[in-house]
Amino acid sequence: MLIDSHAHLEMKEFNPDREEVIERARQAGVSYIVTVGTNLAQSRKALSLARQHENIYATVGVHPHDVARADSKTFDDLCEIARDPKVVAYGEIGLDFFRNISPREKQIEMFNLQMELAVQLKLPVIIHDRDAHEQTLRMVKASGVRRGVFHCFSGDYSMARQCIDLGFYISIPGVVTFDNAKTIQDVAQRVPLSSLLLETDAPYLTPAPHRGKRNEPSFIINTAKKVAQIKGLPWEEVADVTARNTMNLFGIEASSNIK
Ligand code: NI
Secondary structure: OEEEEEEOOOOHHHOOOHHHHHHHHHHOOEEEEEEEOOOHHHHHHHHHHHHHOOOEEEEEOOOHHHHHHOOHHHHHHHHHHOOOOOEEEEEEEEEEOOOOOOOHHHHHHHHHHHHHHHHHHOOOEEEEEEOOHHHHHHHHHHOOOOOEEEOOOOOOHHHHHHHHHOOEEEEEOHHHHOOOOHHHHHHHHHOOHHHEEEOOOOOOOOOOOOOOOOOOHHHHHHHHHHHHHHHOOOHHHHHHHHHHHHHHHHOOOOOOOOO
């Protein structure tokens, strides 16, 4: 079984052929896709897709790029839609000190606020951390959040260890297939399979050999095979265990309708 634990099927990049993309994933053996909200409007779209497809689940939250435009009404509305049974996590939330599209102070304030909301909603969190490792870890430690995933993990093994000790999973993106991605390959090798998830982050971060094209959930198999090669395991085992980890984290129960 394969699961794409993090995609953005609601994004406009999929408007021309969204249903075909979903069907291609099914044909490629991807049992479930978690589609991740990045602001209120996108979270609503994600949930609407999840309601239309038994094998799609949604998350809600405001991405650090988008927090400058969020207000208290945004969070009231997000908390309301978060109660839908197809919403399985709060996120993606966190810090992006690489692009700094929202001011850093605002990112920090909204990250704290949204971690509190996740605790109130009893949802695991999906964390986005770009060039903000120390601050992100410090804030997660200080919060009460102990259930979630560091998505598109970009730290080293020692950081991964700290995240796992806090109760988090490490999610490996398609970047691991790039020849020069030594740090994430080292993380994939040393972190036990029981703490790993796999993700595409589609439409971004397309794995080899599809680089240059739009990413989509069916490409998750390339990431599974690369992690298997690094760990010296059959790819089916990597797929199965990471799928089970994803279902555990997000509380997804196997459906007899879905292979
Ligand atoms: Ni993402």
